[in-house]
Amino acid sequence: AFHYYEIDQQKRPLRFWKWDLPIYYERVIFREKEEVERNYTWEEAFAKAKELAREELKAKLPEDASIKGEKVLHQTKENGKVRVELHYQVIENIAIPQPIVQGD
Structure with a gap:
């Protein structure tokens, strides 16, 4: 048993085809x-x-993206917490390839 713990409960109905059973x-x-x-x-x-x-930010970006710049916009310290607002310049490919449909 753990000294400190939390309980995560997930309750789901049993289904038969499209009906929920009791x-x-x-x-x-x-x-x-x-x-x-x-x-x-x-x-x-x-x-x-x-x-x-x-x-x-790196975890959310694709692998071929790169961070080019970083700027601190705002920084505060209140009640023992640090709040920082940053601006990043990121280079990433956002193009979506689409087929070209040629007419007759």
């Missing part, structure tokens, strides 16, 4: 949780926020 099956998942407290200086927190934003 019987359900339930899937219960126990996930371990861990509390972690991290203390950063302002500079470390700002650098970590920029790094996380870049990694998140």
Whole structure:
């Protein structure tokens, strides 16, 4: 058993063809949780926020895309949280190939 955990329950009806039967099956998942407290200086927190934003953007971009520029628009620190707004210049191919239909 876990010291800290959360329960994820999924309840679904049993189906027969297109009808829902009055019987359900339930899937219960126990996930371990861990509390972690991290203390950063302002500079470390700002650098970590920029790094996380870049990694998140790279995960959403196709492999042939590249990040050409990065600009900090706004940065604040309030209630122990760091908020950073960044502007990225990205080069990616957004063209969608379409067939050319020739007339007679």
